[in-house]
Amino acid sequence: MSVTRALPRLDADNRAFWTGGAEGELRIMRCRDCETFIHPPRPLCRSCLSENVSPEVVAGTGVVATYTVNYQKWHPAMEVPFVVARVALDGVPGVLLTTNIVGCPAEEVDVGDRVRVIFEQQDDVYLPLFERID
Amino acid sequence: MHANDAFITGIGQSEIGRKLERHPLLLTLDAVKEALGESGLTIDQIDGVSTYPGRTPGLLGFSPIGADELIDALGMKVTWYAGGGEISSQLGAVVAAAAAVRTGLARHVICYRTVYEAAAMARPEEYPVPRRDRVDSYSQWFAPFNAISAVNWTAQYAMAHVKNYGLTREQLAQIALTGRANAMLNPRALVQEPLTMEEYLSARMISSPLCLYDCDRYSDASTVLIVSAGEAVDEVSCTPVRIAAMAGSVERHSWDQAEWMACYPTGADLWTKTDYTPADVDTVQLYDGFSFQAIAWLEGLGFCAPGEGGQFIEGGQRIALDGELPLNTFGGQLGAGRLHGFGFAHEAVVQLRGQGGARQVPGDPRVAVATSGGGPLATALLLARD
Ligand SMILES: [Zn+2]
Numbered sequence: 443m444s445v446t447r448a449l450p451r452l453d454a455d456n457r458a459f460w461t462g463g464a465e466g467e468l469r470i471m472r473c474r475d476c477e478t479f480i481h482p483p484r485p486l487c488r489s490c491l492s493e494n495v496s497p498e499v500v501a502g503t504g505v506v507a508t509y510t511v512n513y514q515k516w517h518p519a520m521e522v523p524f525v526v527a528r529v530a531l532d533g534v535p536g537v538l539l540t541t542n543i544v545g546c547p548a549e550e551v552d553v554g555d556r557v558r559v560i561f562e563q564q565d566d567v568y569l570p571l572f573e574r575i576d
Numbered sequence: 577m578h579a580n581d582a583f584i585t586g587i588g589q590s591e592i593g594r595k596l597e598r599h600p601l602l603l604t605l606d607a608v609k610e611a612l613g614e615s616g617l618t619i620d621q622i623d624g625v626s627t628y629p630g631r632t633p634g635l636l637g638f639s640p641i642g643a644d645e646l647i648d649a650l651g652m653k654v655t656w657y658a659g660g661g662e663i664s665s666q667l668g669a670v671v672a673a674a675a676a677v678r679t680g681l682a683r684h685v686i687c688y689r690t691v692y693e694a695a696a697m698a699r700p701e702e703y704p705v706p707r708r709d710r711v712d713s714y715s716q717w718f719a720p721f722n723a724i725s726a727v728n729w730t731a732q733y734a735m736a737h738v739k740n741y742g743l744t745r746e747q748l749a750q751i752a753l754t755g756r757a758n759a760m761l762n763p764r765a766l767v768q769e770p771l772t773m774e775e776y777l778s779a780r781m782i783s784s785p786l787c788l789y790d791c792d793r794y795s796d797a798s799t800v801l802i803v804s805a806g807e808a809v810d811e812v813s814c815t816p817v818r819i820a821a822m823a824g825s826v827e828r829h830s831w832d833q834a835e836w837m838a839c840y841p842t843g844a845d846l847w848t849k850t851d852y853t854p855a856d857v858d859t860v861q862l863y864d865g866f867s868f869q870a871i872a873w874l875e876g877l878g879f880c881a882p883g884e885g886g887q888f889i890e891g892g893q894r895i896a897l898d899g900e901l902p903l904n905t906f907g908g909q910l911g912a913g914r915l916h917g918f919g920f921a922h923e924a925v926v927q928l929r930g931q932g933g934a935r936q937v938p939g940d941p942r943v944a945v946a947t948s949g950g951g952p953l954a955t956a957l958l959l960a961r962d
Contacts, residue, residue: 448719451710482717482830508739510731511784516724526723526783528732528832540832542721553739569720 446519449567455483458497463561463568469497470534481537502559503575504531507538511548523548529557529572545573579806582674583816584959585684586615586802587925592766592913594694596796600640601649604690607800608650615802616813617684623654624682626803628669628689628917629661636703637696637794639689646688656681664824664842665863665949666917667957670801671822677805684811685803689918693794717832727791727866729831729951731783734868738785740883743871745785747886749776751867752789754895755904759911761897761935766795766913790867795913799922815929820943820960821850827952838954839869839947843876846945846956854878857958858941859927860901861920864908869950874903877945877956902927902937917948921957928961 450460459481462469471480473487474494480486486493509527525543543551544560557572588610590603598606612619631642643659646652656676663672666689673685696703711719723729737743752771759765771789779787802812809816823845827834847853854877862873871885879901880888889895895903906912906923915922924944927937947956 445722447722448708448711448715448724450716450720451712453712456716481833482714508732508736510728510735510786511781512722512728513781514725514727514783516722520722524722526721526728526732538833538835540718540721540723553736567720571721 445521447564447569449564452566455485459483460567462497462499463563463570466561467499468502468559468570470500470531470537471495472498479534479537500534501532504529504557504572506543506551506553506555506557508553509543509551511551525551527551527572539570542571543574544571580678581806582677582819583804583806583809584801584819584921584925585804585809585812585814585816586611586617586800587922588612588614588800589764589922590798592764592795592797592915594766594793594795595698596695600690600692600796600798601645603796603798604641604646604688604800605650607688607798608686611686611800611802614814617802617811619650619652621811622652622684622686622802623656624673624676624685625652625654625657625659626669626673626676626685626687627659628663628666630659634706637693638691640692640696641690654682656685664826664838664955665953667921667946667948667955668824670803670921670957671824671955673803674819674822677803683805683808687801687803688798689916690798691914691916692796693914695796697794714830717830725783726951727783727786730866730868731786733837733872734785737868737871737883737886741886743886745777746773747890748785748790748867748871749773750889750892750895751864751870751908752776752910754892755864755908755911758897758905758935759907761933762906762912765907765911766793767907767911786866786868789910792865792909792914795915797913797915799915799918801918801921801925815961817925817928818960818962819957820852821846821958822956823849824955829952831951834952837872837876838949838952839873839876840882842954842956843873843878846958847878850958852943852958852960856943857901857945858939859905859924859937859944860903861905861923861944861946862903863917863920863948863950864904864910865914865950867910870903870908872950873947876954897935898938905932905935905937920948921946921959924957924959928959
């Protein structure tokens with residue numbers, strides 16, 4: 443079962459993020475001078491303006507910071523309901539990923555749930571989705 | 577008068593409808609003519625134009641008329657103009673105009689917002705939405721997860737409020753119920769049917785905790801505000817309303833990284849620029865593209881503490897037309913239609929001039945707040961009749 447999704451256009455800034463799933467890796471850009479994580483990924487650090495930045499493989503676990511259950515079919519092919527959530531990643535302060543929580547009924551998701559990344563491949567893109575850790 | 581202040585003088589508004597046949601340029605003309613008529617100004621006295629977000633070619637219904645097109649179409653000669661989306665939300669166009677008249681770049685600036693979203697959606701052959709193979713820029717952080725609508729983004733802030741502070745659906749409902757009750761007293765409002773708590777509570781969810789009645793509806797309309805320089809304000813025949821303070825801000829612009837909403841820092845900043853306090857405010861016109869945004873604005877502006885917005889509007893009496901802080905007296909966007917920000921400033925002027933008719937706030941209101949923006953962008957205007 444593959445959900446219809448709009449896919450990102452890959453470029454030099456975002457490729458590491460969107461393709462890390464091919465190796466099972468969630469990659470977040472990080473400053474090598476001051477250790478700030480930078481997301482969305484850009485070629486400089488928003489804390490110290492250093493250009494010494496590169497992707498870092500992070501744990502891929504986190505916690506649901508907030509969420510919503512979407513019930514509206516925004517186009518005919520959309521399957522509802524589904525959960526849109528913001529996940530605060532473990533060990534990645536200051537970064538939130540908007541994503542879907544999958545693998546459980548939508549109404550069961552709650553703030554504070556522990557979650558783990560799984561990747562859904564579509565074409566050349568590996569979408570980081572999350573499932574609850576029981 | 578304050579020579580170096582900016583004033584809102586003429587105001588105008590077209591009809592508000594859905595799937596209107598009337599050309600969006602002519603809707604804009606309707607609003608311009610009304611604003612000129614009541615201010616006593618002629619088009620030749622207008623020397624500035626300001627709009628948000630300018631013409632949006634990829635999504636024409638969202639903003640079909642650019643500033644340069646309006647200037648040309650109306651045969652205006654301007655010394656200053658601006659139109660664009662990279663500003664602190666819709667009423668940022670009024671802030672820019674105020675800055676322009678205060679620095680002598682112009683004397684009378686037409687500020688406008690024309691929306692044509694319902695008509696465009698009904699006539700895709702005229703207003704096509706280009707198919708893109710891939711998304712980029714900020715969209716890439718939402719669209720792949722089918723978080724397509726701003727309701728999905730706003731709902732997550734609202735859900736955080738539910739979880740952290742216990743916001744209830746009955747409390748949230750008061751924004752929609754108040755707006756719809758007031759809309760019935762506004763002849764131009766899009767929605768003219770009452771809404772009951774029972775109907776609200778049984779409505780289908782769009783994106784929890786926001787239901788159908790928490791969301792505004794695409795509309796076709798134009799709203800105009802003329803911003804005039806203090807030195808030129810004696811040229812108008814209507815009662816000028818002074819822009820007593822302005823504030824605007826941006827959080828991390830991509831909604832996915834904005835942990836909380838820009839209305840909080842903007843609301844706080846507004847009071848650092850004036851001697852007025854929240855206690856002086858007679859009516860508030862707060863952005864309610866989604867109901868929760870108005871609650872966040874009440875908190876951000878300091879009418880209640882963060883987290884207490886739900887209790888503040890409990891039962892609806894406080895924000896009713898005859899309450900201590902009448903809110904969205906024209907119906908807000910939930911009742912009057914999605915005028916996209918400009919309706920709030922328009923109504924603040926109506927109320928401060930005592931022109932509200934059946935929806936007039938009692939007691940000779942003199943100070944009002946109008947806001948726009950509901951996520952990482954926010955603008956607040958403090959308006960006063962001296
Ligand atoms: Zn750094």
